[in-house]
Amino acid sequence: MFLHIPTKEVKxxxxxxxxxxxxxxxxxxxxxxxxxxxxxAKMKEMGLLLLFFSVACGKVTGLGPPGKPTLTxxxxxxxxxxxxxxxxGPDGGLPTTYAxxxxxxxxxxVYECPDYHTAGRNSCFFNKxxxxxxxxxxxxxxxxxxxxxxxxDPVDVDVAYIVQPHTPENVTVNVMEDEGWPFxxxxxxxxxxxxxxxxxxxxxxxxxxxMEGEEEWEEHFPGQQKTFNIFSVxxxxxxxxxxxxxxxxxxxxxxxxxxxxxxxxxxxxxxLWILILVFSILVVLILAWIIYMNCHSxxxxxxxxxxxxxxxxxxxxxxxxxxxxxxxxxxxxPEYPPSSSSNxxxxxxxxxxxxxxxxxxxxxxxxxxxxxxxxxxESSTCDxxxxxxxxxxxxxxxxxxxxxxxxxxxxxxxxxxEIIELEISQNNQDEKTLSYDxxxxxxxxxxxxxxxxFTPLPQYTLSAIPQKSSLEIVKQHCLSDTLxxxxxxxxxxxxxxxxxxxxxxxxxxxSKQLPQIHSQSSKHLQAxxxxxxxxxxxxxxxxxxxTQYVEVKNVNNKDMxxxxxxxxxxxxxxxxxxxxxxxxxxxKVKGVNSDKMLLLESGVNVMGQETATCFCDKSETNAMKxxxxxxxxxxxxxxxxxxxxxxxxxEEQKPFAAxxxxxxxxxxxxxxxFFI
Amino acid sequence: xxxxMILLVVLSLGVSSQQITDSQRLFTIAVSRVQHLHILAQxxxxxxxxxxxxxxxxxxxxxxxxxxxxxxxxxxxIDKHETQRSSVLELLLVSYRLVESWExxxxxxxxxxxxxxxxxxxxxxxxxxxxxxxxxxxxxVEGGVALGRFEDYDQRPDQxxxxxxxxxxxxxxxxHKVETYLTVAMCRLSPEANCTL
Numbered sequence: 001m002f003l004h005i006p007t008k009e010v011k012x013x014x015x016x017x018x019x020x021x022x023x024x025x026x027x028x029x030x031x032x033x034x035x036x037x038x039x040x041a042k043m044k045e046m047g048l049l050l051l052f053f054s055v056a057c058g059k060v061t062g063l064g065p066p067g068k069p070t071l072t073x074x075x076x077x078x079x080x081x082x083x084x085x086x087x088x089g090p091d092g093g094l095p096t097t098y099a100x101x102x103x104x105x106x107x108x109x110v111y112e113c114p115d116y117h118t119a120g121r122n123s124c125f126f127n128k129x130x131x132x133x134x135x136x137x138x139x140x141x142x143x144x145x146x147x148x149x150x151x152x153d154p155v156d157v158d159v160a161y162i163v164q165p166h167t168p169e170n171v172t173v174n175v176m177e178d179e180g181w182p183f184x185x186x187x188x189x190x191x192x193x194x195x196x197x198x199x200x201x202x203x204x205x206x207x208x209x210x211m212e213g214e215e216e217w218e219e220h221f222p223g224q225q226k227t228f229n230i231f232s233v234x235x236x237x238x239x240x241x242x243x244x245x246x247x248x249x250x251x252x253x254x255x256x257x258x259x260x261x262x263x264x265x266x267x268x269x270x271x272l273w274i275l276i277l278v279f280s281i282l283v284v285l286i287l288a289w290i291i292y293m294n295c296h297s298x299x300x301x302x303x304x305x306x307x308x309x310x311x312x313x314x315x316x317x318x319x320x321x322x323x324x325x326x327x328x329x330x331x332x333x334p335e336y337p338p339s340s341s342s343n344x345x346x347x348x349x350x351x352x353x354x355x356x357x358x359x360x361x362x363x364x365x366x367x368x369x370x371x372x373x374x375x376x377x378e379s380s381t382c383d384x385x386x387x388x389x390x391x392x393x394x395x396x397x398x399x400x401x402x403x404x405x406x407x408x409x410x411x412x413x414x415x416x417x418e419i420i421e422l423e424i425s426q427n428n429q430d431e432k433t434l435s436y437d438x439x440x441x442x443x444x445x446x447x448x449x450x451x452x453x454f455t456p457l458p459q460y461t462l463s464a465i466p467q468k469s470s471l472e473i474v475k476q477h478c479l480s481d482t483l484x485x486x487x488x489x490x491x492x493x494x495x496x497x498x499x500x501x502x503x504x505x506x507x508x509x510x511s512k513q514l515p516q517i518h519s520q521s522s523k524h525l526q527a528x529x530x531x532x533x534x535x536x537x538x539x540x541x542x543x544x545x546x547t548q549y550v551e552v553k554n555v556n557n558k559d560m561x562x563x564x565x566x567x568x569x570x571x572x573x574x575x576x577x578x579x580x581x582x583x584x585x586x587x588k589v590k591g592v593n594s595d596k597m598l599l600l601e602s603g604v605n606v607m608g609q610e611t612a613t614c615f616c617d618k619s620e621t622n623a624m625k626x627x628x629x630x631x632x633x634x635x636x637x638x639x640x641x642x643x644x645x646x647x648x649x650x651e652e653q654k655p656f657a658a659x660x661x662x663x664x665x666x667x668x669x670x671x672x673x674f675f676i
Numbered sequence: 677x678x679x680x681m682i683l684l685v686v687l688s689l690g691v692s693s694q695q696i697t698d699s700q701r702l703f704t705i706a707v708s709r710v711q712h713l714h715i716l717a718q719x720x721x722x723x724x725x726x727x728x729x730x731x732x733x734x735x736x737x738x739x740x741x742x743x744x745x746x747x748x749x750x751x752x753x754i755d756k757h758e759t760q761r762s763s764v765l766e767l768l769l770v771s772y773r774l775v776e777s778w779e780x781x782x783x784x785x786x787x788x789x790x791x792x793x794x795x796x797x798x799x800x801x802x803x804x805x806x807x808x809x810x811x812x813x814x815x816x817v818e819g820g821v822a823l824g825r826f827e828d829y830d831q832r833p834d835q836x837x838x839x840x841x842x843x844x845x846x847x848x849x850x851x852h853k854v855e856t857y858l859t860v861a862m863c864r865l866s867p868e869a870n871c872t873l
Contacts (some may be wrong), residue, residue: 128755134849199861249718
């Protein structure tokens, strides 16, 4: 048995007793209590009494009037109609009906809700005809069942202030592009019932958006507009958008259903892509141009030119093969003058230039590397310094032991010089004219002869001489060439009818290049070594120590130039300084007679010691300098093989100097013997 | 003759269009002003209600508030249908009356007088007068100025609370009415202006 005792107000209570007649009695008692409660009677006493009675009676079934309903809210979506909802109280166990009654201000008439069904259960819908704005509605809901009726608390309603519109409709989000950047354009429509067009209601909107995955919404207030743009949108992500609205004085509507939009990826604007493309193309072009401008230097830095030992006309392979033992082959210089197709390597090669000061003058310059103090000592035969000016203009051989730079050489070459034609026999129709055709590769009139490194061979055999090692050897050598006056030479040569053979320059310098001496010309670069040379048959008999300078002693009846060593020169050579040669020497060319003979005259040769010294010192200090140098161009022909001495060195050698300078102490013998 | 007629029609159209343009502008101004007043009224009422204690609230709720607004005598459309049936001039007139009815009482209320509500009402009234004149060449106002029957208000203290409450509620309501009427009138005259957005 369950007994519920109400303590405050009358509430349905349940008593269940198993007595049948007690039930009816209880019902009566309950109704009486209910009525009494309404009349303000005391509840507690009645309740206890009833309880006692009910307990005595047995079972009691609890039924009562319905509970008090409550009006939850009233809403108008468009200020033309409105709806009220209520919440029913607990019913008394009996079917309960609800009724809504309302009063409009200014009248006592009670109206009942016209429509209980449109808005759903426990609702009352007021249509347009029954809705008045700015009118106060007093609404009450009554719950009725068999046991009684219950009234709810009245509520005052003014339609103008309970407006809550529906959600905005047709919310669309479009992805648009503004100067390459994407943005969202949200557009919507007002709820279809809200009459905005006539101005009856004015709505303001609110929009919120967020990226998919975020938690916080971003709110925007478009005001009364129906479109809105959302910028700062990231490409490749999805966005959720919601819209709601509110009348200027009312309640916010519900949020519209979420509209989802995805911003496509790589939405970069066209302008941005074009900008990137143009910039990259510019960068590539600039790089290409830079590389092109510096391609030569790049090439040099990456692939530096290999300074190869180049001897024009010299077959390296043959040298390597050692097939030059015969000597002549190596000396064969097929090409002379060196072709003009020399490459850059040739620039590094120093030239032995032969200057022609006069028609018959031959000036020669020595390359820097060639310079040697020996040369200077040789030039002691001259009466002046070893330079150009020291000797007579007739000197054929000018030993320029000066450090002429390459540029100077080259620049000197620029000078207009006469064609170096060591025409020993001007009138000699012999082909074998010792003439340089003056086709040195760079100089116009100068014969460029290379300082040759003369490796002394005891056997006077041609052998493959390594180029590099010749450097050292060269230092010890001084090559000197003798130029015989054309006249005398020619006479000698003619008589001898021999050619000295092709001269051979052994390059002491790596970068030297054999001057391409015309094979026809019997130019001989005579070099003599200061190394002792063993005498062989018809070979040099003279033994030379260190550098020896020879001078033309005389010319014998056989038209042979007799040379004699210049002793002072050798001594000075050891010191590195040219000695002052004093004494007679026949190094000065007096002139050329009608027979085309060089006339030498004796004279005191006062050497320009200073310059010679300087030069020689320089030549010594210069490691790169070769000891040998091209001092002169050969002017005579040598018929005999180079290893054969044509002219005895010591005896009855007629000293002669084409240019007044004869520096071949062992001119004939040595050069014969040193011809390789 | 026909040409003169055509010319007169064109002139009148031009004049009327000019008037319409002017009335549009005036309407816009009037609507914005009344909207502002409505917002103020809403604020006052809300502040007043929040300042009430629970006892006061109960006291106020028990009283069945009806017909306490002094402007109730002014007949005005009370629904959309009636409003749309009314002409622009009628709406203007009603609005004018409502505004005028509050011109004096707004000075007595402390809350209202603080923000010079009375002055704003006067300005609004002037604008409405202009609007009425532009919309009707005829003499203004039939029936003259309606005097507000607002002189009797209780001086009792407990009535003060009630009176304030009523006043503020009525003021808010009337402002809302005027706003609605003017908006409808404006939208009717120029549908493209802020009505179809």
